[in-house]
Amino acid sequence: MYALRLFALLMCTALFGGCGYNTLQQQDEQVKSAWAEVLNQYQRRADLVPNLVNTVKGAVTAEKEILESVIEARSRATSIQATPELIENPQAFKQWQAAQGELSSALSRLMVVVERYPDLKSMSGFQDLRAQLEGTENRIAVARKRYIDAVQNYNVTVRSFPTNLTAKLFGFEEKQNFTVENEAEISRPPAVDFSEAPAVQSPPPDAAG
Amino acid sequence: MRRVERRSTVTRLCVRFGGVLLTLLLGTALAQVEVPPLRAPVTDLTQTLTAEQITALDLRLREFERRRGSQIAILLVPTTQPETIEQYAIRVAETWQLGRRGVDDGVLLLVATEDRAVRIEVGYGLEGALPDVMANRIIQQVIVPRFREGDYFGGLSAALDRIIALLEGEPLPASERRDRSVGDELGALLPLLFVIVFVGGALLRTFFGSFGSATVTGAMSGALVWLFTRALPIAIAAAIIMFVIGLFGGRGGGGSWVSRGGWGGFGGWGGYSAGRGGWSGGGGWSGGGGGFGGGGASGRW
Numbered sequence: 001m002y003a004l005r006l007f008a009l010l011m012c013t014a015l016f017g018g019c020g021y022n023t024l025q026q027q028d029e030q031v032k033s034a035w036a037e038v039l040n041q042y043q044r045r046a047d048l049v050p051n052l053v054n055t056v057k058g059a060v061t062a063e064k065e066i067l068e069s070v071i072e073a074r075s076r077a078t079s080i081q082a083t084p085e086l087i088e089n090p091q092a093f094k095q096w097q098a099a100q101g102e103l104s105s106a107l108s109r110l111m112v113v114v115e116r117y118p119d120l121k122s123m124s125g126f127q128d129l130r131a132q133l134e135g136t137e138n139r140i141a142v143a144r145k146r147y148i149d150a151v152q153n154y155n156v157t158v159r160s161f162p163t164n165l166t167a168k169l170f171g172f173e174e175k176q177n178f179t180v181e182n183e184a185e186i187s188r189p190p191a192v193d194f195s196e197a198p199a200v201q202s203p204p205p206d207a208a209g
Numbered sequence: 210m211r212r213v214e215r216r217s218t219v220t221r222l223c224v225r226f227g228g229v230l231l232t233l234l235l236g237t238a239l240a241q242v243e244v245p246p247l248r249a250p251v252t253d254l255t256q257t258l259t260a261e262q263i264t265a266l267d268l269r270l271r272e273f274e275r276r277r278g279s280q281i282a283i284l285l286v287p288t289t290q291p292e293t294i295e296q297y298a299i300r301v302a303e304t305w306q307l308g309r310r311g312v313d314d315g316v317l318l319l320v321a322t323e324d325r326a327v328r329i330e331v332g333y334g335l336e337g338a339l340p341d342v343m344a345n346r347i348i349q350q351v352i353v354p355r356f357r358e359g360d361y362f363g364g365l366s367a368a369l370d371r372i373i374a375l376l377e378g379e380p381l382p383a384s385e386r387r388d389r390s391v392g393d394e395l396g397a398l399l400p401l402l403f404v405i406v407f408v409g410g411a412l413l414r415t416f417f418g419s420f421g422s423a424t425v426t427g428a429m430s431g432a433l434v435w436l437f438t439r440a441l442p443i444a445i446a447a448a449i450i451m452f453v454i455g456l457f458g459g460r461g462g463g464g465s466w467v468s469r470g471g472w473g474g475f476g477g478w479g480g481y482s483a484g485r486g487g488w489s490g491g492g493g494w495s496g497g498g499g500g501f502g503g504g505g506a507s508g509r510w
Contacts, residue, residue: 037502127349128342131506135341138295142503 020163024172027154031175032084034147039082041140042100048136049074049107052129056110059120063113070110073103086176087151093176107133144178151177242289242297244304249494250274253285255322262362269369271494278383279314279335279376280307280497283365287323294319294326294507301330308332308499314381315499316372318365320356327352328507329372336504338379339372347371348508356510419456427452 053067060067077099086093111130120126155174158167166172245252250270251263258266270281282305289297298319307315313334320327329344347368355364413422431448435441 127345131341131345135344135504135506138505139503141295142299142501 019166020157021166021170023157024154024163024167024170027150027157028172031087031147031150031154034143034150035084035087037143038140038147039084041136041143042077042082045103045107045133045136045140046074046078048129048133049103052110052133055123055126055129056114056120059117059123060114063110066106066110066113070103070106073099073106077103088173088175090176097178104137148178151175241292241300242286244301245284245286247282247305247495250281251283253283255285255287257285257320257322257361258365259362266362266365266369269373273373273376277376278309278312278381279316280309280499281316281318281369281372282307283318283320285320285322285361287321289319289321289324289326294321294324294328295503297321298328298330298505298507299501299503302332302501306496306498306500308334308497309382310498312382313499313501314376315496315501316376317501318368318372320361320365322361324509325356326507326509327356329368329505330501330503331505332499333502333504334381334499335376335379336502339375339505341504341506343375344504345506345508348506353508353510423452423455426455 049070053071057067077096080092080096080099082096086096111133114120114126155177157163158172158174245254249267251258251266253263266283270283274280284301286297292300298317301319302315302317305315305317307317313332315332316335316339317330318327319330327348329339329348331339331341331344351367351371352364355361355367413425416422417425427448430451431444434447435444
């Protein structure tokens with residue numbers, strides 16, 4: 001009798017697990033923690049920037065523009081509220097990603113320019129800061145990769161049958177993932193038109209999808 | 210005029226397509242460097258170090274792990290191309306899982322001799338004791354000068370001195386090699402074991418009687434526990450316990466079964482002999498489940 005009851009319990013668990021609810025919960029949680037790590041590392045970089053600028057400022061007075069662009073990019077990147085909800089909102093996510101990308105490129109430009117200043121390069125304070133910045137950029141890369149993997153897992157579950165029914169029922173939506181900067185260009189199908197008709201009459205792009 | 214233009218667009222597209230195809234093909238051809246299996250603290254795929262030098266480093270690292278619990282591993286590869294040393298290092302770290310689970314106290318010292326690149330990859334738990342700045346200083350001040358002179362062993366050994374000195378200062382949990390993770394996995398297994406014993410046992414009992422079913426469940430539990438934990442004493446203990454539960458947990462056996470109860474233990478021994486094969490094949494050293502987040506520093510010489 002006892003065995004039978006246990007068996008029934010086991011079957012119930014198996015059935016409940018089969019609809020993917022637990023998987024969704026788990027993967028949703030994984031995405032959230034991966035995202036928190038991403039934000040954490042970007043914050044770490046933003047915190048480093050003032051220090052870096054202060055150290056570099058004295059030595060590279062000739063490069064005022066680049067320093068200003070770094071400061072400006074930082075303030076833009078930190079002005080966007082980086083909340084956990086960002087991954088649910090495509091618009092805000094894109095903005096945030098663009099702002100961080102701007103800071104990335106401003107910083108890398110600064111680090112290239114700094115190569116021209118041997119005195120600065122040999123300063124131990126600057127070397128330490130550079131090590132920290134490099135370490136942080138690497139952490140960002142790792143955190144982004146883990147986030148991409150987590151979202152991929154989650155999105156596949158949300159979209160595939162039969163778990164998509166469960167996802168719909170409980171309101172699990174697809175989450176935003178990182179994109180390479182020129183993704184729009186790569187993913188656009190090449191518009192090969194062999195006809196003699198003027199190109200203006202081409203069908204709207206939506207029809208293809 | 211317009212026609213010519215269109216044709217040039219088409220050719221340009223063809224070229225672009227060809228380029229995409231080429232990069233795809235190259236991508237598959239230039240496969241990533243494989244992560245070697247972790248068998249010992251020092252893995253040299255470049256034949257840079259002599260056997261004595263490897264043994265010397267190996268002994269120090271094992272001794273340090275016994276004393277402090279943290280795992281440091283050294284890997285020398287010819288190249289990490291097409292990946293950067295950072296990308297390869299995090300892949301190795303994720304595969305090897307150096308350091309204890311939850312403590313995340315692993316360090317990977319990676320050298321790519323042909324790329325003339327070196328990286329210290331630091332586990333989450335040691336980012337305080339061995340921050341990026343210190344890792345960078347060790348590389349710039351200790352490793353790079355020696356590597357430039359071709360003294361690889363000297364560079365690695367001196368770097369270990371510095372790393373170990375830094376880690377000594379860090380208050381970490383006492384060394385208790387992998388006992389905890391075995392306990393964790395056993396905890397996860399327990400429900401499954403009981404299901405096997407009670408459900409499977411009930412079914413088996415109708416066919417084999419209580420002794421036969423207890424033997425089978427005992428052997429199965431032992432094998433299962435060994436499979437998950439790779440710890441023989443625990444597997445044998447589980448086999449015996451499950452045998453006893455199977456024997457008396459159901460309808461209860463007669464007194465005459467008790468003397469033959471030992472056989473149930475031998476059901477577990479099946480797991481033991483299978484276990485030996487796996488143990489010797491598995492090698493003497495493996496990661497403890499530690500996590501890495503990309504901390505550390507890289508350098509070139």
